[in-house]
Amino acid sequence: MKIFVDSADVEEIRKLWRLGFVSGATTNPSLVAKAGGDPKDIYEELASFLEHVSAEVVAEDADGMYREGKDLSSIHPNIVVKLPFTEEGLKALQRLKAEGVRVNMTLVFSPAQALIAARVGADFVSPFIGRIDDIGYSGMEVIRNTVRIFALYDINTQIIAASVRHPTHFIEAALSGAHISTVPPAVLWKLLKHPLTDIGLERFLSDWRKVQEAKVA
Numbered sequence: 458m459k460i461f462v463d464s465a466d467v468e469e470i471r472k473l474w475r476l477g478f479v480s481g482a483t484t485n486p487s488l489v490a491k492a493g494g495d496p497k498d499i500y501e502e503l504a505s506f507l508e509h510v511s512a513e514v515v516a517e518d519a520d521g522m523y524r525e526g527k528d529l530s531s532i533h534p535n536i537v538v539k540l541p542f543t544e545e546g547l548k549a550l551q552r553l554k555a556e557g558v559r560v561n562m563t564l565v566f567s568p569a570q571a572l573i574a575a576r577v578g579a580d581f582v583s584p585f586i587g588r589i590d591d592i593g594y595s596g597m598e599v600i601r602n603t604v605r606i607f608a609l610y611d612i613n614t615q616i617i618a619a620s621v622r623h624p625t626h627f628i629e630a631a632l633s634g635a636h637i638s639t640v641p642p643a644v645l646w647k648l649l650k651h652p653l654t655d656i657g658l659e660r661f662l663s664d665w666r667k668v669q670e671a672k673v674a
């Protein structure tokens with residue numbers, strides 16, 4: 458499973474990327490609004506060091522989505538256009554795919570939506586785990602069933618486990634066979650930490666220092 462950052466905060470993403478395990482970022486209008494600044498500058502900068510940067514359209518009609526998608530994809534070859542799973546989004550998906558633009562279908566909440574997006578040609582689908590959990594259903598079951606359906610029918614569309622809220626979501630997404638998990642920075646920092654690593658290191662170093670001190674004495 459590849460690991461993406463779910464954020465539009467360039468500095469935070471760069472800090473995580475420097476650690477070597479992050480290969481992409483996904484943004485959405487809420488995250489871009491929170492980051493501030495010109496969205497195009499954000500996408501361009503992120504695409505200069507990441508292999509995948511999902512940039513979402515804000516138009517609601519197919520023509521507008523298509524135009525915006527073309528514009529976003531022209532910023533950099535690593536930009537993937539994010540379209541909402543709506544009827545208009547499906548129409549825009551067909552037109553963008555016909556022109557070779559890579560698309561990530563977002564706001565996916567069921568395996569049926571994921572299968573339909575894949576059949577229309579989406580390169581990526583993003584089921585929102587946390588938001589499904591929020592309404593009392595299992596987000597992970599949507600991931601598991603989508604993985605199964607795609608395997609049964611040899612579908613190449615990649616599944617991005619999105620709306621990841623805590624470390625358990627991340628591990629379960631990996632166990633379920635999601636191709637990618639896009640994770641907010643706060644959760645990624647948590648994944649790096651384990652109390653036994655800190656305790657273990659402290660003990661190693663204190664044992665080491667004792668030996669060095671004994672040698673000097």
Ligand code: G3P
Binds near residue numbers: 588621622639
């Ligand atoms: O990747 C989608 C994500 O940004 C939504 O997350 O936590 O707002 O449901 P959340």
